[in-house]
Amino acid sequence: MYAVVRRYEGVTDPAEAGRQVNEAFLPLLRQVQGFVAYYWVDTGGGVMVSMSVFQDSAGAAESTDRAGEFVRDRLASLLPNPPQVTAGEVVAHS
Secondary structure, rough: EEEEEEEOOOOOOOOHHHHHHHHHHHHHHHHOOEEEEEEEEEEEOOOEEEEEEOHHHHHHHHHHHHHHHHHHHHHHHOOOOOOOEEEEOOOOOO
């Protein structure tokens, strides 16, 4: 399995960002081959973190592409700063 973590800082409206992610982005992400799980977390202070898990690196890479397009097309005013992206193979899980 592979995971991708994206950290967004300077989020202008966390509630609206969460609504749009839930209603519009999750359906797109579920279509990616190898989708396992997705989490969108409001950590407070204008910071939000997404975590996605896929069966292989190809799915993780496609999720990064789709997330970038979605933010650019739908969330640019809510997520004005580029995310810090960390990705890699899952080596332990429960």
